[in-house]
Every structure is written in structure tokens, then in C-alpha cells.
Amino acid sequence: MRTLLLALAGLGVAGVVPPASAADAPRHDIKFDARGPLAFVEITRELPAPDKPGLGEALLDIALPEQSFLVGVEVRDRGRWREIAAASGASPGDAYRDASAARGVTPAAEAFDDSTDYRVRVQGGGARGAALAAVRYRFTATPVFAGGRFRVRFPAAPERLPVPADVTVTTQGATDIDIAGTRTPAPAAGRASGHASTRSGWEVSWAPRDAGAAAGAPTLDTRVAMATLSPTETALAYSVRSRPARGAGPPTSVLLVIDRSRSVGLPGLSAEHDLARRVLDALPPSTRFDALFFDRGSKRLFPMSRPATREAIGALEDEMVPARMQNGTDLAAALRDAGALLRREQSTFAPRTLLVVLTDGALPANQDGVALDRALGALPDLELSVAAFIVRPPDDDPVGREARQALSDFAASRHGIARVLRAAQVAEAVTGALADIDRGGDVAGLRARVDGRQYTLAPSLAPDTVVSGVMSSAGKPPRTVELEATLRGKRIVLPGRPVRVPAEWLRAWSATAPRSEKVRMFASPSLLALVEPIVRTVPEPEPVVKGSMDRLVMRNVLSLAYMPRARACYLARTGATAASRDLTGKVRLAIDVVRGEVERASVESSTLNRADVELCLREGAFDIEVPRVVRNDAPVTAILNLVFRPQTPEKKRGNDLGAVGDQIDLIIEAAQKRDEQAAAQEEPPPATARPGKPPSNVPTR
DSSP states (O other): OOOOEEEBGGGTBSSOOOOSSGGGSOOEEEEEEEETTEEEEEEEEEEOOOSSSSOEEEEEEEOOOTTEEEEEEEEEETTEEEEOOBOOSSOHHHHHHHHHHHHTOOOOOOOOOTTOOEEEEEEEOOOTTSOOEEEEEEEEEOOEEETTEEEEEEOOOOOSSOOOEEEEEEOSSEEEEEETTEEEEOOTTOEEEEEEOTTSOEEEEEEETTTTOOOSSOEEEEEEEEEEEETTEEEEEEEEEEEOOOOOOOOSEEEEEEEOBGGGHHHHHHHHHHHHHHHHHHSOTTOEEEEEEESSSEEESSSSOEEOOHHHHHHHHHHSSGGGOBSOOOHHHHHHHHHHHHHHTHHHHOSEEEEEEEEOSOOOTTOOHHHHHHHHOOOTTSEEEEEEEEEEOTTSOOOOHHHHHHHHHHHHHTTOEEEEEEGGGHHHHHHHHHHHHHTTOOEEEEEEEETTEEEEEEEEEOTTOEEEEEEEEESSOOSOEEEEEEETTEEEEEEOOOEEOOHHHHGGGOTTSOSSOOOEEEEETTEEEEEEEOOOOOOOOOOOOOOOOOHHHHHHHIIIIIHHHHHHHHHTSOOSSHHHHTOOEEEEEEEEEETTEEEEEEEEEESSOOHHHHHHHHHHHTTSOOOOOTTOOOOEEEEEEEEEOSSOOOOOTTOOOHHHHHHHHHHHHHHHHHHHHHHHHHSOOOOOOOTTSOOTTSOOO
């Protein structure tokens, strides 16, 4: 929160002298002009004159609202407003102190409030009754949208005797205007006046003309402002609001698709259980539900959907235990099974069904929104909405952009929502998520097209929310500005129709604007002024400790857990033919490990030419448990070079098949020695053969 501070340091007083009457109060005027997605504010402050003739320094500390940029500061000099421009010297602070010493004034060393953004120092002279010194500053603000209204929040003034402000607000397309808590219907001219005490924070807000009256299908409201900053640069400000639809009521049935793979982890499984329970508790008791648990495959909870009774919810809880977790995450296959179930039992799930997807977001790279929507398939006679939740523990890694985008696109194509939650946010998120589904769902893939060039504005937009910002484009002012998004499965395109605003409104967003604010200074025979930006030390964020996996750890896991399974796949082959008995070959197997689970196992090359053995090798990889790295979603790929032969020959130097290949050879060799010893104990030893004659126990022809 930012504040406003006025001090007369030249008199040694922190604050202002209370005026004798309202007519003697210093002037404090605020002009507020809202156009399109921007608000331009001009504030005029008169600084009280000294009690006795002479020179002095007055301080004015400026704190701007959030999402605001100072664009200009002026000081009144002999009845005329003079711009305080950026100082050209290397040390404007030293120049100000030297000029102050020449005037016989010592610059004040007053502490400033933590929320102060700029400090304005003004030195002037005159007798009692002379015109008061005045400062006028302007800034551009980007209004926030909350509670169905656009708002600009002004901070409180920390002065001992804050000066009230006369406020004038001009806006278009509003049903009412609120100034410091006083709400009046918007006049035809779009201008309203009010009075604000600056003792505490206050705001200016206005409701769009269609607020609270949205009906039918959801839509988008766009506001665009444009300013030509130079012959080669144009700035565009935008504000896009997702206007909600009329509520359709709660669903009559729910189908839960719950991720039960190892990557979810124990804390994630607990959060999924809590979320599923809260979704069912938030719906009417008559709502029927069923669940599909998925990893590489899927499993249905009930033979048919059931009402959400305590017994039915208890059956859901019995399935969400660590012992049920398996390797692999195939959401597309689970959605195919869900779509087949909904089509097969359409009469049971009709007329309105909510499909709830609970996952940790560890999706394969090829599962985008289009693939997920295609996997679910067409449901023409069923009114379906989707609620996709990505749930992770508080200390887990952030969800990847691809997974968020995939679920956002999928949910938007099915009149639904997609939310990324931490475990602690589950309790508060369910009610709002269900309300957003009732109001039409999210808008996905919001982009702006400026003369054919595309700019991504937001991956998704919830109902009755706003995304806003400013972008700069090179070249002449664009001829066409369009905004496109996916709304209820359809791609819509809306014209921008930008409103022209003065260049100073958007000057701060220019590509050539200085990244750090410069000191401003003005000097004349009668007046000296300095504007200093307050520089705060931003604490460095604490480093996030991420785990790593040593090669030896993965090598030991595969040697001890996977090699016995690989050997079993080879020894379980049929021996009907000599080629099968003498099967020899090499297999290069790749195992992808993500978030503590085997995500994929594929045979990259093989000379065995045995599909059954290769399938067994792939399936065996999903039966092992792999270590999980803390706070690290980076995938790990283990490459195994497996050598299979009926009998392991003597090892030769230089014939190194790698650590994993050595392990499989050692295991097979040890197994064959045990087999030979067992056979020797069961059969009598053969007779010794003389040279040139066959052994007596070997038949001859």
C-alpha cells in the first residue's frame, strides 16, 4: 500500500499548519479520466507558505496506486506551470544542494514512509499572503477488475492533518460511479464529482454498463487504447473481460477421473482425496457419481453410478490409498474410457454431467488440449462440463506450461474450467470453481492479432475476470486490431476498435523509455525544485533447493529391481524350436522416469526379433519403483543395453557392454551355473571316452 506525505522541513515541522478556515485550506484537486483500459490522473497540490518571510523547503512525498506510472511533474512558478524535466547532469542531487546553499537553505533530511515512490522538494520565497507554491503531477493507472467493477485504489496519506481532495471523474460506458464510497448514477456526460478524505485508503470505481445483466451465452468485452509514441513506435493498451452467462444450475451427475499414478505422491493423493470429497459435498445429495482411476490404464469404481451417500464416498476413499498407485500416466486413455462410459450409459448420466479431472499435471508431451478433446469424443446428446484440477503439495515444483495449457484448452472446449491448486487451497477453491462452471466456464487461448502478427495475452480467462496490459509494436499505427479466443469449443474473433489517447498516457511503456526513473530538476531565479525517485533494496528471493539424481542411484535401482525381470522375460520364452532355444541378440531399451514414476519404456533397437520378449521387457519396466527427486520435474532417461544369449562366454577385455549389460550377463551366468549343478545331481555321470571312440552312453549310428 502506498501513501502520501507532506512535510515542511524548512520550518522543522513534519506536517502542515492547520488552516484557519476551509477557504484557507491548500488546494487539493484530483481529475480522473478513464478511457478504454486506462485511467489518467492529474493531481494538483498547493504547498502552504511559511509563517514568516524568507526562503524554505517544502517536501511532498508521492505514493502512486498499484499498476501506475508517473508521466509528468510540474511546479507553479510566478503563475505559470513549469515542467520538471529529467536532469541532464551526472549528479543532480549535488547540483540541488549547491543551489540550495547559494540560497541559504539546508535541504531537509526527513525520513519517508515505506510506501513512498517519489519525493518532491520545492524551494521558493515570498511574504505572507503571497500565492502558494503548487505541484501538479500526472500518472497513468491500469484499473483492476473486482466484484464486477473497475477500480483504482488510492493509498492513505500519512500526514498529521491530511488535506481532503475534490475529485472529478470522467468515464464512458458506466452505469454508476463511486468516489470514496459515495455512489451516484453515471450522468449522460459521464462526469461525476465527489469529495474524498485522504486519512485512509479510498478508491474510484465504476461498473460497466452490462455488469450484472449478462444473460445467455458468455462473451468477451474488449477495450483497446492506442497512442503513437514516435514515427516508428505505437503502444497499445488492452483490457479483455470474460462476461459470464446465466447460471444453468448444478449438474445431475458427476464422473471423477482421478490420477492414481506414482508421480502424484502421497501428499498429492491426499489432496486429490480431499478435493474429490469436497466436490461431492458441495453438490445436492441427489447427485449421482462414479469414478475412473487411471495410471497407464483405468479402473471403474462402481458397476453403475450411485448417489453420493456416505457408503459410496467411503468406497471412493478405500481406492485412494498408496498401495493402489502404479507407474505411468495416460490421461488420454482414461478420457477415452470415460467417453465410452458416458455414451454407453447416457441415460444414467443425463441430462447434465460434470466431468472432474484430478491430476498432478505430469502429462506426456504429446497430450495437448486437442488430443485430450479428441480422446473424450463426441457426446451430442449430453450436456457436459469439465472441471480440470492440477493439485500439488506446497513444496512441489510448479506445473509446466505445456500441461497447464493442455488442460486449459481441453476444459474450454467442453464448457469448463482448469485450475492449478496447492493442497492448502483446496478448501477455498471448490465453491468458486463450481460457480465458474455454472457461469459458462473459462475462455482459453486469448490472443491479439495486430496487422497479422499474433501476441498471446493469457492462456485462460475465468468468468467475470479481466486481463489487461500494454504492448509496444514497431512501425506505423496498425490498421487492424483483433482479439481471438476459444469460447465453449468455438474460436471467436472480435474487432479491437482502439481509442486514441495522448502519447504521454503510454510513454512509460515505450521500448526506448529508461528502465529506471531518473532524477528531475527545475531551477529559476525564484524557484528550485527536485523530484527524486525512492530506490528500495529488493531482497533477493531465497534459493529454491532442488534435488538431483546421481547416475549410480539409477544404475543400482535398475540392476537390483529390473534385471531379474529382464532375465525372467528371456528365460520364459518357448523352446519349441532350435532358434528359440538358442535365441541370441541385443536390445536397447529406453526408460523415461518423471516425478518418481516410470512414464514410458520403449525398445529403441533390437536384434532378438521376438515381439513377446520385447513386450515383456517394456511391461517389466512399469513394475519397478524408482526414486523421486525432491522439487525437480526434470525427466530422466535411462538407456539399457541388454545382451541375451543361451550361455555367457568368457569375458574379454575391451568388450564392455556398459554397467547394465554387465549386470544382466552376470545374472544369466549365475543362473546357468545353478542349473548345471542341479542337472548334475539328478543324472548319473557319463563314462569316460577313449580317444577315437564315442562315449559308451552316446548312441551311435
